[in-house]
Amino acid sequence: MNNMTEIDKRKIINVVALSFSCAAATLGLFWLTFILADVLRHGFTYITPELFLNEAAPPGMAGGGLKHAFIGQLLVTFFAILIGVPLGILGGTYLAEYGRHRRIGRFISTLSDIMISVPSIVIGTFVYAIFVKPIGHFSGFAGSLALAIIMIPVVLRTTEEMIFLVPWEIREAAFALGAPYYKVILQIVYRGAATGIFTGILLAIARIAGETAPLLFTSFNNMFLTTNMNEPMPSLTVTIYQYAMGPYDDWHEMAWAASFVVTLFILGLTIMGRLIIRWKYKN
Amino acid sequence: MASTIKREQNLDKLFSIITFSAAFLVLAIIVSIFISLFRESLTAIDAFGFFGFVSSTAWDPVRENFGAATTLYGTLITTLLALAMAVPVALGIAVFITELCPKVLKPIFGTAIELLAAIPSIIYGMWGLFTFAPLMGEYVEPLLQRVFEPIPIIGQLFTGVPLGIDILTTSIILSIMITPFISSIVHDTFALTPVQLKESAYGIGATRWEVIKDVVVPHAKTGIFGSIIIAMGRALGETMAVAFVLGNKHEIATSLFDASATITVTLANEFTEADTDLYLSSLFYLALILLGMNFLLLAIAKTFLARKAKS
Numbered sequence: 001m002n003n004m005t006e007i008d009k010r011k012i013i014n015v016v017a018l019s020f021s022c023a024a025a026t027l028g029l030f031w032l033t034f035i036l037a038d039v040l041r042h043g044f045t046y047i048t049p050e051l052f053l054n055e056a057a058p059p060g061m062a063g064g065g066l067k068h069a070f071i072g073q074l075l076v077t078f079f080a081i082l083i084g085v086p087l088g089i090l091g092g093t094y095l096a097e098y099g100r101h102r103r104i105g106r107f108i109s110t111l112s113d114i115m116i117s118v119p120s121i122v123i124g125t126f127v128y129a130i131f132v133k134p135i136g137h138f139s140g141f142a143g144s145l146a147l148a149i150i151m152i153p154v155v156l157r158t159t160e161e162m163i164f165l166v167p168w169e170i171r172e173a174a175f176a177l178g179a180p181y182y183k184v185i186l187q188i189v190y191r192g193a194a195t196g197i198f199t200g201i202l203l204a205i206a207r208i209a210g211e212t213a214p215l216l217f218t219s220f221n222n223m224f225l226t227t228n229m230n231e232p233m234p235s236l237t238v239t240i241y242q243y244a245m246g247p248y249d250d251w252h253e254m255a256w257a258a259s260f261v262v263t264l265f266i267l268g269l270t271i272m273g274r275l276i277i278r279w280k281y282k283n
Numbered sequence: 284m285a286s287t288i289k290r291e292q293n294l295d296k297l298f299s300i301i302t303f304s305a306a307f308l309v310l311a312i313i314v315s316i317f318i319s320l321f322r323e324s325l326t327a328i329d330a331f332g333f334f335g336f337v338s339s340t341a342w343d344p345v346r347e348n349f350g351a352a353t354t355l356y357g358t359l360i361t362t363l364l365a366l367a368m369a370v371p372v373a374l375g376i377a378v379f380i381t382e383l384c385p386k387v388l389k390p391i392f393g394t395a396i397e398l399l400a401a402i403p404s405i406i407y408g409m410w411g412l413f414t415f416a417p418l419m420g421e422y423v424e425p426l427l428q429r430v431f432e433p434i435p436i437i438g439q440l441f442t443g444v445p446l447g448i449d450i451l452t453t454s455i456i457l458s459i460m461i462t463p464f465i466s467s468i469v470h471d472t473f474a475l476t477p478v479q480l481k482e483s484a485y486g487i488g489a490t491r492w493e494v495i496k497d498v499v500v501p502h503a504k505t506g507i508f509g510s511i512i513i514a515m516g517r518a519l520g521e522t523m524a525v526a527f528v529l530g531n532k533h534e535i536a537t538s539l540f541d542a543s544a545t546i547t548v549t550l551a552n553e554f555t556e557a558d559t560d561l562y563l564s565s566l567f568y569l570a571l572i573l574l575g576m577n578f579l580l581l582a583i584a585k586t587f588l589a590r591k592a593k594s
Contacts, residue, residue: 010490010493011490013490013492014490014491014492014493017492017495017496018378018383018491018492020375021375021376021378021379021382021383022375022379022383023375024371024372024373024374024375024376024378024379025375025376025379025380025383025384025392027372028372028376028395028396028399028462028463028466029392029395029396031399031459032395032396032398032399035402035406035407035410036402038410038414039406039409039410042413086305087305087308088305089305090301090302090304090305090306091302091305091306091307091308091309092306093302093305094299094302094303094305094306095306097302098299098302098303099303099306105306107310108306108307108309108310110585110589111309111310111313112309113581113585114313114578114581114582114585115309115312115313117513117516117517117520117577117581118313118316118520118574118577118578119519119520119521119522119547119573119574119577120520120522121520121522121547121550121551121570122316122320122520122570122573122574122577123316124550124554125320125323125550125554125566125567125570126315126316126319126320128554129319129320129322129323129567130315130319149312152308152309152312153309156305156306156309180291180292180294180295181295181298181299182294182295182297182298182299183291185298186298206401209403210402210403210404210405210406211403212403212404212405212522212523213404213522213523213547213551216551216554216555217554217555220555237403237405237523240405240409241405241408241523241526241527244408244409244412244413244527245527252413255409256409256413259405259406259409262403262405262406263402263403263406266401266402266403267398267401267402270397270398270401271394271398274394274397278390
């Protein structure tokens with residue numbers, strides 16, 4: 001009899017613990033739907049054609065848009081990609097090929113992992129110190145540089161991992177034909193790892209597209225449309241922060257609409273990246 | 284023929300040097316971040332020293348007296364509270380994915396949780412400021428206050444006027460943000476448990492929970508520990524979500540319903556407004572301290588996870 005209750009007790013504990021696990025999973029899904037539904041609801045309500053067509057109106061006046069911020073965001077992100085992607089891919093190539101068995105390669109690989117977690121606002125202060133302060137004003141390039149620094153270790157690590165997945169024997173087959181190492185990398189390894197590297201780039205773009213903190217003291221903000229990267233550049237994210245903290249209702253509405261666009265873009269990229277990985281590396 | 288081979292060798296050398304320089308850049312950037320932040324902090328280091336700065340609760344731009352104690356306190360308290368809330372939930376989610384989730388739903392559910400990590404922090408901030416904080420301030424916090432304030436000692440944590448812009452709201456939002464980091468790493472290490480170990484435990488009559496508790500979790504100890512430290516680093520450095528809902532108040536808060544300030548929020552709000560050298564230098568000093576803490580934590584986590592990977 002006593003034995004029975006012992007088993008019952010264990011069964012009850014089992015059910016309780018597993019229910020907690022299910023509850024935790026439900027909680028995770030609950031937050032995701034809560035946040036996404038909220039962003040979608042507000043976004044759909046406040047999104048208008050003027051948002052994309054008009055520039056900012058003077059504070060408190062109706063009819064403004066965020067065209068300047070959209071263009072600024074695109075420019076800053078574009079130049080960040082231009083700097084960050086090639087450097088990341090080349091660095092990752094070294095780690096997975098020439099530096100595969102060297103101590104410095106392993107060390108830099110670990111260091112990149114740590115660098116991925118460096119708070120982005122610290123990178124903003126760093127770029128302020130080495131770029132903004134010497135030239136004496138905020139600039140779009142400084143923002144791109146900050147985002148590129150965030151991007152490099154991400155692209156580098158995925159490139160390294162994706163190149164590792166290319167079987168070594170394929171390289172040996174090419175070596176046997178007399179191909180030099182750099183040609184093997186450029187013409188064979190890159191071809192094998194292309195999808196993976198591309199996915200890594202998509203995810204890295206998704207990562208920097210939502211960054212706000214590193215732009216606060218680098219590209220700063222600007223209420224006017226500009227394509228001069230040497231001037232303070234508006235961006236969607238910094239504008240969201242400024243408008244949300246501001247006192248006007250129409251600012252809040254535009255901040256919601258911008259949040260909606262940013263979220264949709266980033267989640268779209270992330271899901272696309274995941275789908276490509278699943279499709280390519282199914283086995 | 285000989286010249287072609289020579290040329291190819293030179294090109295190969297060139298390509299290896301180019302790739303090496305790109306990889307070396309990571310090291311160079313990290314070293315120069317440390318050096319330049321240190322150089323910019325020198326004015327503040329000269330003025331306040333290290334222990335003087337870290338232990339001083341002053342933050343007075345007018346009299347130019349700065350200390351890191353209030354912001355360090357705010358950073359640590361929100362991070363620890365967020366961890367306390369995130370760890371059990373994240374472990375629960377990891378157990379759910381590895382042991383309970385039907386196989387068809389696994390990728391969908393896994394992606395859903397990872398989307399939580401993909402949502403940018405500014406969106407958490409927007410949602411926190413306009414939706415979550417008002418809910419907390421109007422319903423949740425008054426309820427908590429009614430229940431807990433009469434209790435001696437613990438009651439102190441629930442005093443003050445609950446406005447929703449406070450430590451509790453911030454910690455909850457942070458905990459949502461770091462949960463997917465912990466759960467995805469833990470899930471990966473859970474999946475490494477040898478099936479034979481689990482089956483032998485089932486074979487001697489263990490329940491599912493007992494297998495998880497006594498076989499899977501001990502086997503994944505280092506992974507769990509490493510993931511918690513990585514999540515901690517993430518919470519320490521989180522800026523935008525916190526900037527919206529913490530209130531930026533330089534005081535040592537004693538209640539969960541008090542506003543506070545973290546290092547990151549102080550940087551975000553005051554960096555462009557710093558009008559004196561000492562003010563700006565003190566902000567750089569804060570950034571240096573944050574970087575130091577973060578780097579140390581991540582290095583520890585990496586060593587742990589690397590040791591696990593080796594064994």
